[in-house]
Amino acid sequence: MPAVRQTGITGPVNFGGAAYREYATGFLRERAAVRGVVLPAPDPGEISLAEAINTVFCHADRWIVQCPDCGQDYQFVWPDDRLFMCSHCWNGGVGGKYRHYAMPAGWEEVNDEMGRAPDPVVRNWVPAGVTLKGAIASQPRQTMLEVITEMRTYG
Numbered sequence: 001m002p003a004v005r006q007t008g009i010t011g012p013v014n015f016g017g018a019a020y021r022e023y024a025t026g027f028l029r030e031r032a033a034v035r036g037v038v039l040p041a042p043d044p045g046e047i048s049l050a051e052a053i054n055t056v057f058c059h060a061d062r063w064i065v066q067c068p069d070c071g072q073d074y075q076f077v078w079p080d081d082r083l084f085m086c087s088h089c090w091n092g093g094v095g096g097k098y099r100h101y102a103m104p105a106g107w108e109e110v111n112d113e114m115g116r117a118p119d120p121v122v123r124n125w126v127p128a129g130v131t132l133k134g135a136i137a138s139q140p141r142q143t144m145l146e147v148i149t150e151m152r153t154y155g
Contacts, residue, residue: 009062010079014076014125020078024083025041025042028087042085043096046098048095053102054101054131055101055132056077056103056107057124057127058107058125059136061114062076063107063111065077065078065101067084068099069089069093070092072088073089075087077091081101083100095142104130104144109148114147116154124139125142126143127144
């Protein structure tokens with residue numbers, strides 16, 4: 001059975017092909033200003049050298065990353081840039097700097113397989129080893145093989 005859709009929803013898909021820098025210096029900067037936060041551009045000096053965060057998952061066909069510090073914000077992933085800024089705590093855990101995140105191994109293959117499911121509500125994957133906070137933390141974890149096997153039941 002051919003895929004129902006071509007790709008899951010990521011930042012570039014949701015924001016019309018925009019690169020992360022455009023998103024950060026546009027939409028995200030405006031959101032920060034409303035909250036009285038001056039958000040710098042994601043230039044090298046504004047990016048934390050801390051270890052990449054491991055909070056990327058797919059929920060209802062949306063590839064998102066959760067803030068590892070406060071757990072209160074979710075942002076779309078930007079697979080080419082892999083930078084994150086929380087719009088709740090503004091990355092307070094790393095001094096307000098942008099953070100790198102790691103995409104789960106095999107995410108592109110999983111993304112392709114999820115296209116088999118006709119209903120986006122069932123296109124979910126919380127990879128084994130991902131640490132999340134809040135209500136989403138109780139979601140079951142799956143290996144890449146488990147999620148691919150599940151998606152192949154759709155055809």
